[in-house]
Amino acid sequence: MADGSTNPLAAEARAVAHESAHKHVAGTAEFIDDMPEPAGTLHAAFGLSAIASGTITALDLSAVAAAPGVVGIVTAADIPGRNDMSASGSGDDPLLSTGEIRYCGQPVFAVLATDRDAARRAARCARITYDETLPVVDVAAARAAGRGPSFPPLTLARGSVEDGLAAAPLTIAGRIAIGGQEHFYLEGQVALAVPGEDGEVLLYSATQHPSEVQEAVAHILGVAAHAVRVHVRRMGGGFGGKETQPTIFAALAAVAARKFRRPVKIRPDRDDDMTITGKRHDFVVDYALGFHEDGRIEAVDAVFAARCGHSEDLSRGVTDRALMHADNAYFYPHVRLRTEPLRTDTVSNTAFRGYGGPQGVVAAERMIEEIAYALGRDPLDIRKANFYAAPDRNETPYHQDVHDNIMLRIVEELEASSHYRARRAAILAENARSPVVKRGIGLVPVKYGISFSKKAMNQGGALLAVYRDGSVHLNHGGTEMGQGLNTKVAQVVADELGIALARIRLTATATDKVPNASPTAGSVGADLNAMAAQDAARTLKARLAAFAAERAGVAEDAVVFEHEAVRIGAERIGWAELVGEAYMARVPLSATGFYRTPGLSWDRKAGRGSPYFYFTYGAACAEVAVDTLTGEYAVERVDVLQDVGRSLNPAIDRGQIEGGFIQGMGWLTTEELWWDGKGRLRTHAPSTYKIPLASDRPRVFEVRLAAWSENMAPTVGRSKAVGEPPVMLAVSVLEALGMAVASTADYRLPPRLDPPATPERVLAAIERLRRDVDFAGVLL
Structure with missing residues (x-):
């Protein structure tokens, strides 16, 4: 491995076990909540707002202070430095409210007690009165209210969309609403702050970004960064939810530790965790596309409106990346893609595995699906017709050439190994015979760029x-x-x-x-x-x-x-x-x-550059069965072929692919976030928010690595990234569900099944199609 480009060991010989696997199984892996607590440790709990929008008119914490076990209270007045924990440095994200309420569940104060239960009980004793205003909760309301964020939107453009749409023989306009997702890490948010001499603090934080926690806490404490040390041995999952969100808990613990000169620990229960922390961004995408009779796309014009929440957080990067993956594996001769980030009175949405990429891929696949149903063609044929191809069809909407393209080989190999064509023909025949249970199949590719678009982070x-x-x-x-x-x-x-x-x-x-x-x-x-x-x-x-x-x-x-x-x-x-x-x-x-990382460039204002060091490629074929009387369904089989270059550890890579796929499947099928009209998150616990269970997994789940692949870029061992791309492969399940739904109208209309495709939404889509087509199959 002298130049970082070779790997002296055979791939399978490198499939060693995860270094902590035996400890995870035995329960001996130490997480922050397992650590022995220092003598005199106080436990903190947040007092949260009960409204989503308005101002505090009176705050009475006397009952909190008098509650059993309470040692003290922390409010915004106790913050010695800057009351801001914004990831962007925009100053728009206070640790504790100073009177303005921006979302339901916003931390207003914190109580410190001798044990966690006492702190949690005391936090609910506060008497807070508000001057409440009507919250802006979703994309439609934010658009109506003109709620743009503090940062400029992004536009990616190439060619002339107007000319392309005018020249295209066929055009379609549509909309897709893409739901958000709760991270649901197994280990919740947790932090332990231990005060030291000369204003120092040692923080044990469950964070994916220790340096950001260090910087934000230093600002909040009003000290230099060298006075804040952050240690992270391991986390019980993160998925992006522990990139910026841990700052909330680490900063509170640090402020309290400094005030009381005692160690402080905070670990919210799952309800509070889900209420306080950000989610995957939900989008509404409006699109117009022009295409030819053979299915080739001529022009795409799309606007990606996103619910960002009350502050910027990481919304700039997430919405940018949604555009940068809105091509997925396809060449658009004429293209204009625009973000519309919107501020709402909800928790500030944040990073989630894929960082906006999955939403872009879903939108791209919806457009492919629209063309396929309009032409009465197999969607896979439409996908192949639009793949990037050298020399004159390989430039992305952000003007980077796709120079390492192996998409067609990946898809054709999976198409053959999964017997896609034969299975699709059998499903079409079975659906014609079966009045109740309908089946569907979908084979979806994913091209995914690897690198941070912010150059300094690489x-x-x-x-x-x-x-x-x-x-x-x-x-x-x-x-x-x-x-x-x-x-x-x-x-x-x-x-x-x-x-x-x-x-x-x-x-x-x-x-x-x-x-x-x-x-x-x-x-x-x-x-x-x-x-x-x-x-x-x-x-x-x-x-x-x-x-x-x-x-x-x-x-x-x-x-x-x-x-x-x-x-x-x-x-x-x-x-x-x-x-x-x-x-x-x-x-x-x-x-x-x-x-x-060498060779990166990105000019956001111009919307062009080479932000990615290389691309990964993968494909998945999914088959489902749907009960059209209830909308319930089962994922019968999934075949995956993923490009990971020359794998550093095939066992770990396969595990990441399997886990990523199931997490993506949950996002697209069962995981539904719901805020009521008052801006209160109602799906804030396992009882109301449904992640996939073991019983929801595909009954047949075949995952293979493209063993012949080798990264053309000089990465370590010529390997490729694996964490995020498999999430998007789950779009194949959504595609298969759409086919089953469309079969109820003899495939004459596009299913337009918006994710999450819960059984209720599947049933509603079936009823909608049946309303649009009479019993003779003639369009009304």
């Missing part, structure tokens, strides 16, 4: 230390949330040094070890941090090689690192022995590593 750091006994301590800027990042990074270092994996121990991600780290998000955790760790390992390896060569009087190229040993000319010495001798010779045995 960097990673690592710290590596080798001890005298040959053991290795590794720390990097990424965070472990169950995705296996630590395992992959350790494998890369073990390969580079030629040592056993067991010699390497990874410790908590820490801002005082690797500073200014980017979030573990965007699927680039391994790309950035493994490359940084490899860089550190090469520095140490070069020092040891130079020492060994000098010691033996040979050239450095005569020093070869083998498994657990080093060959120095004709001599062979054990790894630990060489390290021990290097220490005695005063060779430095620690090193930092750094990596920055």
Whole structure:
């Protein structure tokens, strides 16, 4: 692996277990809530607003202060620095309300007590009166109220949409409403703050972005960043919900710890967690498209309106990325895509696995579906007709060339291995015979760009230390949330040094070890941090090689690192022995590593550049069965073929694909967020919000990696990212459900089934189609 482009081990030999898997199974993996609490720890709970929009006219906390176990209260007046935790730095996201109420469940104060139960009970004793105003809850109301956000929208354009639509023989206009999603991480939000000397604070935070927590807490406390240390050993899931949202809890704990000079812990219950924290953005997409009789798209004009919530948070990046994936795998000769981010009196929406990309892909696939039903064609044929293809059909709407395109090979390989054509023909025949149970099948491709569109974020750091006994301590800027990042990074270092994996121990991600780290998000955790760790390992390896060569009087190229040993000319010495001798010779045995992704550019104002280092490609074929009397359905079979380049760890990659697909399936089928007219989130617990169960999984679930693929970009081991792309493969389930619904009207009308396609929505779509077509099958 001398240049980062080769992988000396066979792929299957690299399928080692997740470094904490045995501890997860045994229940011995330590999360923040498992840590022994320091003596004198106080427990915090938020007091939340009961309205979504208005102002506080009176705040009486006397009953709170008098409640059993209460030690004190924190309000906005106790914040020593800036009362703002905005991820964008826009100053629009207060930690605690100063009187204005922006969403139902907004933190107004916090109570500190000797135990968690006492704090939670006391927080509900507050007497708050409000001057309530009518909240703006959804996209339609925000549009009517002119509720644009504080940042400019994005436009991506190429060619002339007006000319393309005028020249196209056929045109369609439509709308799709795409629902949001709750992260529903297994480990809820949690933070523990331990005050130190000279105003310092040590924070244990369940966050994907320790550096952001550090920066925001420093601003809130009014101290320099070096006074705030953030440690993260592991999280029980994140999915984007622990990128900016943990700041709420970490900052409150830090403020309280400073005020009371005692450790402070906060862990909200699931209801409060779901009420306080942001979700996946829901969108309403209006589109017009022109196309030819053979299904080729000529022009696309679309507006992506998003419910952003009360503050900016990460909405700029999320809505931008929705546009940048609204092409999915397809070339649009003439295109204009625009965002319409809207401010609402709801919780501020935030990052979620895919970061806007899934919403863009759903919109792209709806347009393909529209064309297929208009022409009476198999949607797969329409997809193939519109794939990117060199030399003159490979420029994206943001003017980056798709130079590594393997989409057609992926799709055709899956089409053959899943027997798509034969199964579709059998389903068409069965649907013609079956009056109640209808089946559907869909094969959907996904092209997904990898890198942060904000160029500065595409960097990673690592710290590596080798001890005298040959053991290795590794720390990097990424965070472990169950995705296996630590395992992959350790494998890369073990390969580079030629040592056993067991010699390497990874410790908590820490801002005082690797500073200014980017979030573990965007699927680039391994790309950035493994490359940084490899860089550190090469520095140490070069020092040891130079020492060994000098010691033996040979050239450095005569020093070869083998498994657990080093060959120095004709001599062979054990790894630990060489390290021990290097220490005695005063060779430095620690090193930092750094990596920055090359070749990136992005001009947001112009809407053009090369924001992605490379693309990943995948496809999924899903089959469903729908009971048309009730709308209930089952996912019968799913076949997936995913491009991960040359896999660093096939076992972990398969797990990420399976989990991502099921999470995407939940978003598109059963997970429904619902706010009432007063802006109150009503789906705020497992009793009202339905994530997929084990029984909802596809009855047949075949996942394969494209073993022949190798990343053309010089990533670590020529691997590709895997965390986010599989989420979008679940669009195949939505496509299959749409086919089953459309069969009730003899496929004459597009199903236009908006996600989440709950059984209620499936039944409503069936009834709508039946209303639009008479019993003879003649359009009314």
